[in-house]
Amino acid sequence: MVKTSTLQDVARVAKVSTATVSRTLSNPDVVSESTRRRVSEAVKVTGYRINRAARNLRTQRSHSVLVLLPDLANPFFSTILEGISRILSRQGYSMLIASTKQVLDSGDRLTDYLDDARADGMIILDGGLDPDVVEMLENAPQSKRVLFACEWIDGANFPSVRCQNRQGTRTAVDHLYDLGHRKIAHVTGPEGNVLMHTRKDAFVTELGKLNLELKPEWIIAGDFSLAAGCQAAQAWITLDDRPTAVFCASDQLAMGFIAELSRYSFKVPNDVSVMGFDDIDLAEQFIPPLTSIRQDRLMIGETAAKMLMERILAPNEEHSVHAAVLPVSLVVRESTASLN
Amino acid sequence: MVKTSTLQDVARVAKVSTATVSRTLSNPDVVSESTRRRVSEAVKVTGYRINRAARNLRTQRSHSVLVLLPDLANPFFSTILEGISRILSRQGYSMLIASTKQVLDSGDRLTDYLDDARADGMIILDGGLDPDVVEMLENAPQSKRVLFACEWIDGANFPSVRCQNRQGTRTAVDHLYDLGHRKIAHVTGPEGNVLMHTRKDAFVTELGKLNLELKPEWIIAGDFSLAAGCQAAQAWITLDDRPTAVFCASDQLAMGFIAELSRYSFKVPNDVSVMGFDDIDLAEQFIPPLTSIRQDRLMIGETAAKMLMERILAPNEEHSVHAAVLPVSLVVRESTASLN
DNA sequence: CTGAAAGCGCTTACAG
DNA sequence: CTGAAAGCGCTTACAG
Secondary structure (H helix, E strand, C coil), rough: CCEEEEEEEHHHHHHHCHHHHHHHHHHHHCCCCHHHHHHHHHHHHHHCCCHHHHHHHHCCCCEEEEEEECCCCCCCHHHHHHHHHHHHHCCCCCEEEEEEHHHHHHCCCCHHHCCCCCCCCCEEECCCCCCCHHHHHCCCCCCCHHEEECCCCCCCCCCCECHHHHHHHHHHHHHHHHCCCCEEEEECCCCCCCCHHHHHHHHHHHHHHHCCCHHHHEECCCCCCCCHHHHHHHHHHHCCCCEEEEEEHCCCCCCHHHHHHHHHCCCCCCEEEECCCECCCCHHHHCCCCCCEEHHHHHHHHHHHHHHHHHHHHHCHHHHCEEEEEEEECCCCEEECCCC | CCCCHHHHHHHHHHCCCCCHHHHHHHHHHHHCCCHHHHHHHHHHCCCCCCCHHHHHHHHHCCCCEEEEECCCCCCHHHHHHHHHHHHHHHHHCEEEEEEEEEEHHHHCEEEEEEEECCCCCEEEEEECCCHHHHHHHHHHCHHCCCCCEEECCCCCCCEEEEEEEHHHHHHHHHHHHCCCCEEEEEEEECCCCCCHHHHHHHHHHHHCCCCCCHHHHEEEECCCHHHHHHHHHHHHHCCCCCEEEECCHHHHHHHHHHHHHHHHHCCCCCCCCCCCCCCHHHHHHCCCCCCCEEEHHHHHHHHHHHHHHHHHCCCCCCCCCEEECCCCEEEEECCCCCCC
């Protein structure tokens, strides 16, 4: 372990006080031109790097943000992380990652990250927190630095970023309707999930508006996963009166659905139109390429990080945006077709 | 911002010194039973949480590890992160994530993370670092705390974790051979990538061993992506003498390859057997389900984290394992079939 | 087993 | 514009 140089070393070389070195580095305008030169020369000579642990302790800031995922292994989140990280690193902040399960299993509380000076704020991508965990978050003195993205907690008042789930669902149903479909099924996300309810509700509403029949068995319970999509396909197959189109609450569901159908020699879109939600990267390469509702995950991440940073850097200001709802768009590919 | 209680507060309540509180918390065996009780009572009363910034400064440890990815948006890495995170959190360490591009674009040096007390070590999942960056890492005083996973740097001496790339490639070729294929093509990873070269080299060697013909145009340049897989399919289609089997260096390549073929009405595996490498989650659900070489990404992550933690916690010991090479296995599904 | 004291490396009011 | 000094909240040799 080689000793790295400290502010003291720089001060000694530049023949100024450590206060002046610190000022030069963090607020150059406030020192004289010649001092600035001497200090930056000394920094170069000594190879000085600021010690962030020391700065963090002194400034009472960790300069880190925690991103909490339901599941680290879920690829849905990668692009969102990219967006978050871009904004954070631009502000000199680091991105800490953890999964809800790991944090809670280890006996830690979510608020510990804020309380023990590990993170200045957190972005939660998991709307499935237990009510008592949510309550603790709400009552935490630091609750102003907690923000939800993608999912959110109904009834709680955290700022959040999400996509237009209702609008996207309407667009999906309308697309199928415009293709001539009148019997449309929905494969849902997991029970209790806020996105599942929002999309299902919007689905039912839109069918009502269009005066379409909706048999109870046309709402097929799923959970966003490939495997659930496969099971949903089984359910569809056994129906007496099969819907001619299926709107799945996620692309993974749609892919599983189509994959399973093909094992039973059903053709998509010839035998049934299928569409998803999210427009993940693979949707385009799937066979058939998947019609989907696109959400801009990079923008979700960037928006969430910007909103959180505002709250961290100016905690006492009023922040105009409390919930950012980002646009979605219909991407028509080959898994949906006219009813003929 | 509510004031959280400090060691001082706990000491006052427990009527002991801060030294004793600190000891009780970090090394309970060394204090008396009664002290232990008084302190833990005081901790409860005050709601004390350790301030990690202070501890980090005092102990000269950040209690964080940086994981460096080539690209945050690539889902290949998610399970590896899960594995790393499990081990780290068990040791009270946090996981910092950044992408090579972002770090270097921001003007920071990779070694800054180690030098400025942000991270105690780093796991690099990017074998494509520029030679000057590698040189800087090697010469850094902290180079003992740098470890590569999945990919590595040829010629550099960092500890690393990887899968059996050669063995996996041999297994893939043998599988196709056993099915009766004698004309086998290979779609490679990106030029310059260490996995690409390893797998290509192993492929050529194995074909040689089996006395199989290998025309130069049967090695098709790719880059691990879906899009490259599509292009490779185009290349395969235009061949006069088409190989009857194709070994792709990644599952994404294989999926792109198959997707594109299907647009030209070629059937897999009837017209050509195709297999991938990695066995990503989706491989099983693809149509047809993809034959692949499975690498255990969870174990890669866990092994990497364990090896790094050993080096962080016992920097002066000799560490027996310098390179961990983890087993792969053949997963036979429906994208490969007997030549008939 | 316990306490007094030093010190990790910064930043920042305060005074000049 | 600059410096002396205090202090962020811990841990740990040292002494008893």
